[in-house]
Amino acid sequence: MHANFNPMSLQEILSAKVKEAVQASYNTTLKTVEFQATRKDFEGDITVVIFPMLRTVKGNPVQIGETIGQYLVDNVAEVSKFNVVKGFLNVVLSDTYYLDFFGNVTSFSTYGTRQTSADAMMVEYASPNTNKPLHLGHVRNVLLGYSVAEILKAAGKKVYKTQIINDRGIHICKSMLAWKRFGNGETPQSTALKGDKLVGNYYVKFDQEYKKEIAQQISEGKTEEEAKTQAPLLIEAQKMLQEWEAGDTQVVNLWKKMNGWVYEGFDATYEAIGVDFDKNYYESDTYLLGKEFIKEGLASGVFKQKEDGSVWCDLTDEGLDEKIVLRSDGTAVYMTQDIGTAIQRVKDFPDINGMIYTVGNEQDYHFQVLFLILKKLGFKWAENLYHLSYGMVDLPSGKMKSREGTVVDADDLIASMAKTAGEISEELGKIDDFSKEEKTELYNTIGLGALKYYILKVDPKKRILFNPEESVDFQGNTGPFIQYTYARIQSILRKAEVGKNVDFSSISLEPKEKDVLKTLQLFPETIQLAASNYSPALIANYTYDLVKEFNSFYQNVPIFQATSDVEKQFRIALCSAVGDVIRTAFSLLGITVPNRM
Template identity: 50%
Template sequence: MTLFAQTRLAVAAALKALYPDAEIKDTMISVNLTKPEFTGDYTVVLFPFVKLLRMKPDALGVQLGDYLVANTDLFSSYAIVSGFLNMAVKDSVWGSFLLNNFSNAHYGEQVKKDNRVMVEYSSPNTNKPLHFGHMRNIFLGAAVSQILKATGNEVVKANLINDRGIHICKSMIAWEKLGNNATPESAGMKGDHLVGHYYVKFNDLYKAQVAELIAAGKDEKAAEKEAPIMLEAQEMLRKWEAGDPAVYLLWQTMNGWVYEGFDVSYKKMGITFDKTYHESETYLLGKALVQSGLEKGVLFKKEDGSVWIDLKDEGLDEKLLLRGDGTSVYITQDLGTAKLKYDDFKLDQSIYVIADEQNYHMQVLKLILKKMGEPCGDGIHHLSYGMVELPSGRMKSREGTVVDADDMVEEMITLSREQAEQNGKTAGFTEEELGKLYDTVGLGALKFYLLRVDPKKKMIFDPKESIDLHGFTATFIQYAHTRICSILRKENVPLMPSVSHFQAFELTEEIAPLEKAMILHLEQYPTVLAAAADEYNPSELCIYAFQLSQTFNSFYDVHSISKAENEEKKQLRLMIVVMAASVLRHSMNLLGITLPEKM
């Protein structure tokens, strides 16, 4: 148990012992970290009990403080400042905290529980390459997966590829018309970029045809419907659904190019999946569910044969589940896929990382499953995140205003190289080491940038202002880590020393404020990690790791390790920095960010 939690329990026990007749609820006990400007480590807010106990805050504080010091082994003293009881934890407690945890590579993790959860993320369409918006989705999903694993869950990372539909046919038509049988090899392009290129071409052609029709006297709506290239795309989709061999072959070929391109991008970004679903294989699955819903009387049929669900009593409207011609719609597929996932893995929870524009869709999906009595609906959680926008508004792949994912990665790597060269940081590295380092720094900065903001907030990204490598960034944390590694190299202490490494350590001197600040931060890590998991929010780890690095930099500035005042101080500080480096690595690894030993 964390010291923080122990303090809460101790306060609860103390109150019960002191005032056995008072009904003190757990929620009334508010324990916080003591603000740096006051002496003490943990603060108990006294106001909530004042009314109940009919006591002045200060009088209550004295009784509670005295009791805690006398009856627990945790606290050495206390101070009361205007209604706040500031408890000082004994130095010896901090000493054993360090000794017990400094060499624990799994510090902060939770024991395995019987809970299987799927996280679906990335989920790209195969008509265009990944862009900056996808990266937020991908990094979020990957990070949340890792965080859930670290907090004891069994995690299945899933990717649902949208490989069919009119958008794919658009790329195919344009390639047929304009491609001259170009392949990724002949065009010298990544496959996903090649296919994306023809998707843009399609829209160029389409717009031109619409303009032509309008010039010929058609109104806009009719023109958009009748543009020949659009009719061709729709015809191609019908052929695909009918299993036309030529269309099917082209579809397979072009999707194959896209997958090769995606694989390169995923690999560069360090992203993997345990399971890949393809919509072409799942899009018909929902129909059986709809049929059983009809039999159960949850759904109803209209005269034209279309199937609906009535969600009016939930404050929503009627929702179509199957077209009159019996073909499925978007939500039908999702119903089927939800059940498939559940049956495949016996899931307790199923997390969908999907942009917030689909909040309504996900709400409806859950409601329908619930009404149909499908157990797979219970564990569904929509991890909704805000879109990444440009200063000029949303990115539109049709209009080619997207910031491409591969380009962005390359740009960040270039930026990290420029920064390193500017700072004269390249000495003592081989070319190969430098290349690896720039990847680490560039990608780290990118991931951190996208993860440091609360997922539900939308982000505005200005590509003209490149991502900074100073301040609240991965680079800052990476740098703090390399400084620690440098100390450890000098002192011949391994990155992960054995439990017995500091067994001779004995605490006799008072712990200095910045040493204490480090220890207090380290003690918070399990609490922060648990909160990040509860809220599916990796940004909490970003903030935590940044603050720990900040505190370390101040500590580093004031307290020398190799020139510590004495051997005891040296050992204490070594334990602190060993553990700090370990916690930094642990938290950043969960976000997919690597911390180098030299930079």
């Protein structure tokens, strides 16, 4: 829903009036006007940069600034005064301007968000393998993908959330073979383990036994390379993959059973993290897709066939190399599959006008090639494909390796975050009257909020060193600090009713109130910016800025001891608006805010 008030229109008004001033005073036409936020140490709400004008307007920049500033005071109702520092014209806006903005927002609970249009995007995230449980790397992936989907929705897009589950291949066969060989019929029920954990344990078990066989082969005189390729366990896993592809009943049934365990485990983790999907795709269904389009591409000259029968796409004109899309034996490669899957998705959801792939930055080249090939094949929607590339997540203890079982399990991480949040909350001692259930729910809310915020406040492209203790700090740029401020606001609102239809036009704003209003005004623009940049970090850091401004206001401006009832009502209404925007912003990050902490 849009408020009638549009803060961006002020910049348009000022721009037109600055051009008018230049025309009237210097008899010359100014093409563009450059604005920036006023520096904190200067008085002002918006700054006109004079220096770029000197190409058109001849004179002293300070004098030019004075001339334009006086013109704005005389001709723009929203401008109350100005000051000039060197080549910067700092414009001070009237209280009326900010109070009009505040009064014209119909509802801050929907402020900044747009109604969904017919313009649809698909966001892919998660995309796990069914041979191991979700880990910290997956957590960054799902949090990014889910948040970008929610931000796009808030910006007015229709969004479909999807994942492709990598449920076939040699890795899955390794887990299956290890369970068959060493499992003694264990099930999630008999072991009280989540299915994804149980299957993941057998992936680790395979690697342990495989290494023993390699050592044995080397001791018998084989080279390391020979030992790795000739180890009986690996040969048997490769045979199992061939049997799966041939549709062997026993192998397929085992595959279905073990994958079923994993899906139940994944679903429980997704629910705990608080993310969802509109549709799942499975690699076992999609790995044959795309081959028909290779034939079409061959006919149209997009692809070329080599003497051995393999098919390639020449991308050297685009500064890349040649890319294989079909092997000489006619089997598909990952690229073939991804071409087919993208096309299938548009068939399944015809209103899609673009797709966002949330995948780590080690796949940058793959997606560059995929998008180019789809454009060459003539698909218009391929112009709107985006790889949401992100950096890896490291821990203070070092890099993770799933084969060796040294990954940080997502479920364990969530549980440990809640535990840490509980310990800190108990120390603060403000929830002694909570029931055990209420405490558990609060600790989960704080722990998950800490984890999500810590990961999402960083630009997606940057690598993260994740420090769990640091993330649960109740001070600084953290999720719990913002949640605590929200809870403080709810405490204020419980003590006072927000007045309905109160006329605030007569009040004079305190500088701290103005700072909060200025920051509130930026929220719709921030949502649109975050959507166009696919960056939850912009929402996270905006929310932190808003909270800092609010806390400064709260500490310096009395709310219940205001000099008049109208001032008190305004300050309570301002608290309510900030609370609504924090809640909306955090919901776009997938974070819940508690009413008490």
